[in-house]
Amino acid sequence: MSFKHIVTLLSGLAALSAASPLVNAHAAAPTVTIASGVIVGTATGVLNQPTVTGLVNAYLGIPYASPPKRFEAPVPAPAWNTSLNAQKYGAACIQQFNGSVVGPFSEDCLFANVYVPPNTTASNQKAVMFWIHGGDLAIGASSETTFNASSLAVNHDVIVVTFNYRLGIFGFPNSPDLPTSQRNPGYLDQRLALQWTRDNINAFGGDKANITIFGESAGGYSVAQLLANPPKPLPFVAAIMESPLILLPGNGTKNWNNVSAHFGCATADSSLECLQKVDVSDLSGYIQSSGIGLLWPPAIDGVTQVESISDAISAKSFAHVPVYMGTNTGEFDGLLKTLGLGKNINNNATEQLFALFGLNLTSITEILAPKYPQKLAPVDLVGQILTDLFFTCPVAKFSRELATNQYDTWRYWYGLVTPTFGSDYAAHASEVNQVFGSYPLQNENGKATSDQIKLSALMQTVWTNFAKDPHRGPGWPQISTNSISNKFGLFGGVRNSSGLQIIPTLTADFACGVLDGVATLSKAGVLEVNTPFEI
Incomplete structure (x- = not known):
């Protein structure tokens, strides 16, 4: 088992659910008119909630950009002369790895989807939530069932926008022939989709002055970059980050040169x-066959990717909006179990992972084992160390830095193990179905439990209430500079598996005194840019 499986699985865990059409037959054909023309959507039932009678007005596959020229910055979509049929998802962007995302796939993939509550009119001015999907900037699509926002719209009265952005070499080519400010077209796609939302959401009944950006994994990391170097004028008023991280080892410029040489373009x-x-097909086939030998980290361009998020915070160039962020209790534990490590941690995959970050597996486990309150099995100890190194402690530090610089910031912790996710842990990405209310009632892994259903309704309420009035926070005290007294919301803990507990952040952060230093040295976590190792 090599390190490539770790990166591939980290990408895959953030994009587990396959794409599917919205449920139920078309009950109506709602229409909306924006500057580009008339859009005809579809009204359908809420996914997996047969007792809910309200219908979501879903406008799917709306082009927010013209078919993009490969590797180049996106341009806005032109107007259309006839009504645009927006009743099915647009094509997904080309994927770095073969995974669970269902095609068709195309370079012409820059589409947005808008989920609108029933009986909404242009004058309603509802809160808007703008979702950026995860997948390590390598895989994923807005058409995944997980991101079906019908429950959020119908049950919680918000408008949700999801969209595709270019991935892998198509989104982050690192080409020296591109202007520095245009070397991350995937990030530029995100920004154009956000601007499209601000320009047009009023016509759908949304409030362009009340847009919350939110995302998970690489989507959460993308939110962090939008905050660190925000567009002007500021197109959002709040942000939510779920388990923010990218893990993209390698040198993008070298990888570009590799691909150029392979296709005889190096001397052009x-x-x-x-x-x-x-x-x-030839281009994507070659890159997919190379696995993680050809990964595409974003270029530091000073526009879409800053060199230091911490510096942006201290310089106050970081967007001054309320921020809500958190992690899961077993982010990496589920990954290690998926790798099939069992009780054996003396294997190439684990050793390689630690070594790539300049860490010695034996030494780090010996130092940190006493920090954990209960004796853990070896594989669980390694999983918890990695969870805290890459997720818990970086997010804790992120929130403290924001608090130190007078930003309103709150944290959460998610801990419910759900049978339908297929993990024995509250693993990476397992909270996304809960936030969207898109969990399957039953699948090959099991049935949704009553605790899962109740907790999902609560989490949807907390997330959407934050979007409606961010300055009120999620319902518990914001993070302060006093780590001893800080508290956060634990969703699905052992003592309240279907609800919320307000507990000290030290419950999760007790190993961070050691791991903060390790993260700084090894460049691990959301605050750090471009891991310094190559594979």
Whole structure:
């Protein structure tokens, strides 16, 4: 088992559910008119909630950009002369790895979806939630069932926007032939989709002055980058980050040169123009066959990717909006179990992972084992250390830095193990179905439990209430500079598996005194940019 499986699985855990059409037959054809033209959507029932009678007005597959020119910055979509049929999802973007995302796949993939509560009119001015999907900037699509926002819209009276953005080499090519400010077209896609939302959401009944951006994993990391170097004028008023992280080892420029050489473009006058002519199947096939040997970390361009999020916070260039962030109790535990490590931690995959970050597996486990309150099995100890190193402690530090600089910040912790997710842990991405209310009632892994259903309704309420009035927070005290007294909300803990407990953050953060230093040295976590190792 090699390190490539770790990166691939981290990407995959953030995009587990396959795409599917919205449930129920078309009950109506709602329409909305924006500057580009008339859009005809579909009214359908709430996913997996047969007792809910309200219908969501879903406008699917709306082009927010023209079909993009490969590797280049997106441009807004032109107007259309006839009504746009927006009753099914648009094509997903080309994927770095083969996974659970269902096609079709295309370079022409820059589509948005808008989920609107029933009986909404243009004058309603409802709160808007703008979702950025995860997948390590390598896989994922807005058409995944997990991101079906019908429950949030119908049950919680918010408008939700989801969208696709380019991934892998198509979104983060690192080409030296591109202007520095345009080397992350995938991030530029995100920004254009956000601007499209601000420009048009009033027509759907949304309030363009009340947009909350939220995302998970690489989507949460993308939210952090939007905060660190925000567009002007500021197009959002609050942010939610769920388990923010990217894990993209390697050198993007070297990888670009590798691909250029493979397709005979290294000696061309412009390797960019040369690779733009390569058949998309050949290009994506070569990259997929190379696994993590050809990963595409974002370029530090000073526009979409800053060199230091911490510096942006201290310089007050970080967007001054309320921030709500959190992690899961077993982010990496589920990954290690998926790798099949069992009780054996003396294996190449684990050793490689630690070594890549300049860490010695034996030494770090010996130092940290006494920090944990209960004796853990070896594989569980390693999983917990990695969970805290990459997720818990970086998010804790992130929140403290924001509090130190007078930002309103709150944290949560998610801990419910749900049978339908298929893990024995509250693993990476397992909270997303809960937040969207899109969990399957039954699948090959089991049936949704009453605790899961109740907790999902509560989490949807907390997330949407925050979007409606961010300055009120999620319902518990915001993070202060006093780590001893700080508290956060635990969803699905052992003592209240279907509800919420307000507990000290030290319940999760007790190992961070050691791990904060390790994270700084090893460049691990959301605050750190571009891990310094190559594979």
